[in-house]
Amino acid sequence: MSYDGFYSDLSARGTTNQILNEAKDIQIQLELIQDNVQDLAVQVNQDASSVAASVPIVTNASDAAVAAAFQAQNSATVASGAAASVQHILPPSATDPTTRVDGSPLQVGDTYFNTTMNVDKTWTLSGWVTGGSGPITVVDGGAY
Numbered sequence: 001m002s003y004d005g006f007y008s009d010l011s012a013r014g015t016t017n018q019i020l021n022e023a024k025d026i027q028i029q030l031e032l033i034q035d036n037v038q039d040l041a042v043q044v045n046q047d048a049s050s051v052a053a054s055v056p057i058v059t060n061a062s063d064a065a066v067a068a069a070f071q072a073q074n075s076a077t078v079a080s081g082a083a084a085s086v087q088h089i090l091p092p093s094a095t096d097p098t099t100r101v102d103g104s105p106l107q108v109g110d111t112y113f114n115t116t117m118n119v120d121k122t123w124t125l126s127g128w129v130t131g132g133s134g135p136i137t138v139v140d141g142g143a144y
Contacts, residue, residue, distance in 0.1 A: 020101075027076055030072055030075045030076040031072075031076050033072045034069055034072035034073055034076060037065055037068045037069040037072055038069045040065050041062060041065035041066050041068075041069055044061050044062045044065050045062050048062060088107065088109050088110045088111065089110075089111055089112070090110055090111065090112035091112065092112060092113040092114075092115050093112055093113075093114065093115065094114070094115050094116045095114075095116070096114070096121065096128045097110075097112060106123045107123065108123060108124055108125060109122065109123065110122070110123040111123070117130070119131065
């Protein structure tokens with residue numbers, strides 16, 4: 001292992017919890033936006049039924065509101081996926097972790113930096129192994 005980037009790697013792992021918390025905050029905000037947009041879509045649909053002369057205009061607005069609600073749902077799903085993809089990088093530790101930061105069970109591919117041995121370790125079906133099997137690939141196409 002090259003130690004040239006060791007401290008920057010350690011710093012990046014230290015921000016994992018920050019990234020996870022920010023992703024969760026974004027997901028919560030997107031869910032609130034989705035709820036508001038869905039409420040607006042319902043209101044627009046109710047108004048459309050009571051104002052027959054404006055049906056084409058209201059229908060377009062309703063379609064736009066439904067599309068916005070769909071987009072908000074997709075954004076919430078992406079935020080949730082981002083939070084999950086970051087969760088497999090555990091914080092540095094002197095001993096092998098037995099659970100994830102949130103208390104959930106370890107999953108194949110979870111990784112952390114062992115500060116006693118100065119090595120990266122990856123969780124497999126057989127337990128912790130040194131080095132892992134290559135770069136950790138994020139669903140969005142990035143690699144660490």
